[in-house]
Amino acid sequence: MGLDATTVGSSTVERGIRERMKATGADSVEKYWNLVCSSAVELQELVESVVVPETWFFRDNHAFTALGKLVREEWSTRNPAGVVRLLSVPCSTGEEPYSLAICLHGSGMSRFIIDAVDISERALTRAKAAVFGRNSFRGAGLEFQNNYFEKNANGYELTAGIRCRVNFERGNLIEETFGATRQKYDFIFCRNLLIYFDAATQKRAFAKLKQMLTDDGVLFVGPSEGAVAVSHGFVSTKLPSSFAFRKSGGKLTLTGEERIKDKPERKASALSKPPTSTGKMTTVRPPTPKPGIETPEPEIDLSLARRSADAGKLEDATQICLAHLRRKGASAEAYYLLGLVQDACNAKEEARELYRKAVYLQPDHYDALIHLSLLTASLGDANGARALQHRAERAKQNVK
Numbered sequence: 001m002g003l004d005a006t007t008v009g010s011s012t013v014e015r016g017i018r019e020r021m022k023a024t025g026a027d028s029v030e031k032y033w034n035l036v037c038s039s040a041v042e043l044q045e046l047v048e049s050v051v052v053p054e055t056w057f058f059r060d061n062h063a064f065t066a067l068g069k070l071v072r073e074e075w076s077t078r079n080p081a082g083v084v085r086l087l088s089v090p091c092s093t094g095e096e097p098y099s100l101a102i103c104l105h106g107s108g109m110s111r112f113i114i115d116a117v118d119i120s121e122r123a124l125t126r127a128k129a130a131v132f133g134r135n136s137f138r139g140a141g142l143e144f145q146n147n148y149f150e151k152n153a154n155g156y157e158l159t160a161g162i163r164c165r166v167n168f169e170r171g172n173l174i175e176e177t178f179g180a181t182r183q184k185y186d187f188i189f190c191r192n193l194l195i196y197f198d199a200a201t202q203k204r205a206f207a208k209l210k211q212m213l214t215d216d217g218v219l220f221v222g223p224s225e226g227a228v229a230v231s232h233g234f235v236s237t238k239l240p241s242s243f244a245f246r247k248s249g250g251k252l253t254l255t256g257e258e259r260i261k262d263k264p265e266r267k268a269s270a271l272s273k274p275p276t277s278t279g280k281m282t283t284v285r286p287p288t289p290k291p292g293i294e295t296p297e298p299e300i301d302l303s304l305a306r307r308s309a310d311a312g313k314l315e316d317a318t319q320i321c322l323a324h325l326r327r328k329g330a331s332a333e334a335y336y337l338l339g340l341v342q343d344a345c346n347a348k349e350e351a352r353e354l355y356r357k358a359v360y361l362q363p364d365h366y367d368a369l370i371h372l373s374l375l376t377a378s379l380g381d382a383n384g385a386r387a388l389q390h391r392a393e394r395a396k397q398n399v400k
Helices: 010-024 029-038 040-050 062-078 095-106 121-129 144-148 199-212 226-231 302-310 314-328 332-344 348-361 366-378 382-399
Strands: 084-088 112-118 149-152 155-158 166-170 185-189 213-220 234-236 244-247
Touching (some): 029 040, 062 095, 095 112, 185 199, 332 348
Parallel strands (some): 084 112
Antiparallel strands (some): 213 244
């Protein structure tokens, strides 16, 4: 699958194996291992036991707002008679690709093709049935539910006009042949998956995504994956809170009046250098003011820091966070964002210390726990990573 066991929870994997051993009558791990290696059917059953779908309609709604804007103001201008192509991977039980279809339909767009891919056959079966329970509709802004769904005894059934716009298929993003014969996509949604890959698998995944994306195309990732996208050569579209990126060298613009030159947003600074051998966190120290010269205090808006990090402006994000800490005191979110910056620069020890500070101040900070778990695993502490993953899972459940 490509998933790092420490990020999905080793106990989840172990539980899945035990369940399948019991179901198949395998009385030892070795016997079950041999069965999995020789049976594609059993391997799929094990995958199904490990995958836990977690999605809902219009999850992280800013991404869909950005999609509508980009299609109306940019894509349609360049391709007045064309068909926009979109990919949702992984698509889980269908809420994301159906949200894409509803978004485009609501924007007056009729010429679109949506491919939706997932590794889970069970998830795809549920997606194709297009009948959803209450858990698929969360938060505010649920007006679309009345327009596109009909209530029946089994739940809320999606109208046929939207259901037929999505093509579902099984696949695995990191398989060697995935995407090789596909026509390129204008927009790819690959959200909340990449964070569960180790560094080597992330590299393979981003190579695939670049291969499948048009030169002017846009990749949407999850809120915790923006820094990872930047570190793999993507550039932010600068659309607020959308976590939408284009390939370096692309030509996508953000308004119909101007074209933004595509160039890396990262500035040459100490942040782009590898960590020093001393292990001291020198990369996030503010500059020392020169005598007699007043240095203006940077902004302290952490949402601006997040957008700066999202855009690859790592030095700007750092200065905002440091100014916030000076003026407002200790802040879990500021330390977390500083950790993301160090993470993007591959300064692992510095990043881990910053994530620890964030978790100390806010023990249920899910994103900090997840990133700390990943870093801890990459530094060779599997048990510590596993414990952090469990804490993140509990924090996520408490939010619900």
